[in-house]
Amino acid sequence: MGKKILIVEDNDDDLFIIKRYLSGAGYNEVVVARDVKEGLDKAEQEKPDLVISDTLLPDGNGFEVCQRVRQKHGAENPKIIIMTGSIDAVDAVKARKMGADDYCAKTSDCGIIMDAVKKLI
Amino acid sequence: MEIKDGPGEDLVKEIESLKSKCEKAQAELKATKEELEVQAWGLNKTNEAIKVLYKELENKNRELKKLDDMKNEFINTVSHELRTPLTTIREVIAQFLEGILGETTSEQKEFLRICLEDVDRLKRLIDDLLDTSKLESGKFSLVMEWVDIAGLAKGVIDSFSPRARVRNLEIKKDLPGIKLMAYADRDTIVRVFTNLIANAFKFTDTGHIEISVADKPEYIECFVSDTGKGISEEDLPKVFTKFQQFGRREDVKEKGTGLGLSIVKNIIDLHKGKIWVESKLNTGTKFTFILPKSSQG
Ligand SMILES: Nc1ncnc2c1ncn2[C@@H]1O[C@H](COP(=O)(O)OP(=O)(O)OP(=O)(O)O)[C@@H](O)[C@H]1O
Ligand SMILES: [Mg+2]
Numbered sequence: 001m002g003k004k005i006l007i008v009e010d011n012d013d014d015l016f017i018i019k020r021y022l023s024g025a026g027y028n029e030v031v032v033a034r035d036v037k038e039g040l041d042k043a044e045q046e047k048p049d050l051v052i053s054d055t056l057l058p059d060g061n062g063f064e065v066c067q068r069v070r071q072k073h074g075a076e077n078p079k080i081i082i083m084t085g086s087i088d089a090v091d092a093v094k095a096r097k098m099g100a101d102d103y104c105a106k107t108s109d110c111g112i113i114m115d116a117v118k119k120l121i
Numbered sequence: 122m123e124i125k126d127g128p129g130e131d132l133v134k135e136i137e138s139l140k141s142k143c144e145k146a147q148a149e150l151k152a153t154k155e156e157l158e159v160q161a162w163g164l165n166k167t168n169e170a171i172k173v174l175y176k177e178l179e180n181k182n183r184e185l186k187k188l189d190d191m192k193n194e195f196i197n198t199v200s201h202e203l204r205t206p207l208t209t210i211r212e213v214i215a216q217f218l219e220g221i222l223g224e225t226t227s228e229q230k231e232f233l234r235i236c237l238e239d240v241d242r243l244k245r246l247i248d249d250l251l252d253t254s255k256l257e258s259g260k261f262s263l264v265m266e267w268v269d270i271a272g273l274a275k276g277v278i279d280s281f282s283p284r285a286r287v288r289n290l291e292i293k294k295d296l297p298g299i300k301l302m303a304y305a306d307r308d309t310i311v312r313v314f315t316n317l318i319a320n321a322f323k324f325t326d327t328g329h330i331e332i333s334v335a336d337k338p339e340y341i342e343c344f345v346s347d348t349g350k351g352i353s354e355e356d357l358p359k360v361f362t363k364f365q366q367f368g369r370r371e372d373v374k375e376k377g378t379g380l381g382l383s384i385v386k387n388i389i390d391l392h393k394g395k396i397w398v399e400s401k402l403n404t405g406t407k408f409t410f411i412l413p414k415s416s417q418g
Contacts, residue, residue: 087170092163103163105170107177112170 003121004029006048006078008039008065010058014085014106018052021110025118036060043069048078049121052113055084055091063098070099079120083113189257196254200247207247211240249380253363256387263306263391270310270341270412271301271334277314278332284322285330295333301341304415309388316381317345317408323377324406325349340394340414346407352400360398361386385410 005027009015015032022030031046033039035058043051043065051069053062062082069080080102082095087105095103102116214237216222218230225233255261278294285292314332321330328348335342352360356367363383389396389410396410 087167087174089160089163089167092166093159096159096162103166105174107170107173112173 002029003027003049004031004046005117005121006031006033006039006042006046006051008033008036008051008053008057008062009083010034010054010056014054017108018083018110018113021114022117025114027117034058036064039065040068040072043073043078050079050081050117052081052083052117055082055086063094066095066098066100075099081113081116081120193254193258196250197258200251200254203247204244204251207240207244211237211244214240246378246380249378249384252384253380253387256384256391261387261391263309265304265306267302268305268307268310269300270303270305270343271296271299273307273310274314274332274334274343277311277318280315281318281322288322290322290325290327291329293329293331295331295335297334297336301334301336302414303341303412305392305412306388309391310412313385313388313410314343314345316385320381320408321345321347321349321406324351328405337411340411342409342411344407344409346405348405351402351404351406352398353402357398357400361396 005022007015007018007030009018009032019030019032031042031048033042037059039051039053039057042048051065053065055062057065062084066080066082069078080100081104082091082100082102083104083106084091085106092103101120104112104116106113213222214233217225218233218237252261275294275296278292281292318330318332325347326349330345330347333342333344350368352367356365359365359367361382364379366377366379386396389412392412394410394412396408398406398408400406
């Protein structure tokens with residue numbers, strides 16, 4: 001497949017589950033960042049095809065990650081998914097306006113996120 | 122001839138201005154449409170996620186329910202298996218005590234009596250567990266008939282009078298001289314009175330225990346009150362929850378499991394009645410319940 005994915009997530013449990021489902025679907029090139037700053041650095045160094053970011057991060061939020069990645073790397077690539085544990089229509093709109101390609105709820109089988117990933121890359 | 126181009130020029134200007142207004146309006150419309158599309162997209166995303174999450178919850182719920190059923194099934198089986206040998210043991214001890222199985226010394230009799238008490242306690246505990254699991258799995262079925270609640274209460278109270286004498290506690294009863302009929306399950310209502318009065322005895326050292334049965338237009342109102350150690354305000358909301366017991370246990374002679382009141386509450390609920398409690402620490406406790414005369418009404 002050869003697609004590289006950057007996950008920006010601070011929660012160990014969530015991270016573990018998402019990584020498991022991604023590798024289960026054949027996405028083996030996964031890079032992890034634990035906060036906004038690390039996320040932006042890795043987006044620069046690793047040139048991922050897709051960024052999946054949590055909404056709430058220790059030093060900021062996923063919308064920031066999204067906005068700044070778009071400012072730096074343009075509107076097309078990388079693809080960006082904002083994921084959240086507490087879905088909210090206002091947040092969904094915000095994500096879209098910041099240039100996210102999708103906004104997904106975390107579920108126990110990561111079904112919604114995995115569908116979005118397969119659609120985008 | 123002079124051609125007046127004045128009006129023509131005005132017209133062109135007006136058309137120009139109209140055109141620009143139109144373009145502006147169109148741009149605004151387009152922006153609004155885009156905004157609406159984004160909003161709709163957001164709503165749609167949220168909707169879909171809620172649907173998935175709801176399904177997930179439903180599945181979890183079903184799993185929990187299944188586990189709960191398994192637990193009840195387990196308690197049911199174990200209780201039955203425990204009860205059968207216990208009945209045999211009880212019968213043998215009783216026959217020894219009665220001298221049917223040969224002579225026993227008074228010292229041996231004393232030990233046998235202790236055994237019998239413990240066996241009875243164990244049996245009560247198993248019955249409580251069995252009933253709780255039946256009540257929880259909805260398998261508890263009432264045998265409804267017209268029952269004289271006043272007479273029933275008197276019977277239960279009388280069975281406690283030896284205990285009142287030993288404990289030096291006065292039983293006050295306020296029963297009507299006439300029958301008070303309700304459509305109810307006799308055995309379970311006996312259980313309600315027995316459990317409440319047993320609690321009153323268990324948690325009262327001095328004073329009295331009062332039992333009242335009174336006629337009201339639609340229902341029968343009963344209470345069991347005592348002058349015992351009471352229940353703190355903090356613990357009061359938890360009294361009907363199973364396995365809840367409060368205060369120091371060392372000063373209570375007859376230990377229990379905390380199932381009594383949860384069974385009482387379940388029984389009253391099944392009769393479409395109500396039960397509530399008032400209490401003051403170190404002063405006393407009063408349990409009141411009402412039973413509809415006819416639960417269909
Ligand atoms: N009349 C009362 N006065 C003071 N405390 C009471 C009274 N009735 C109940 N309680 C408190 O509520 C708790 C729960 O009562 P419940 O009848 O459910 O359990 P139990 O009597 O401890 O055990 P079991 O009835 O299963 O033998 C008791 O342990 C006691 O702390
Ligand atoms: Mg009790």
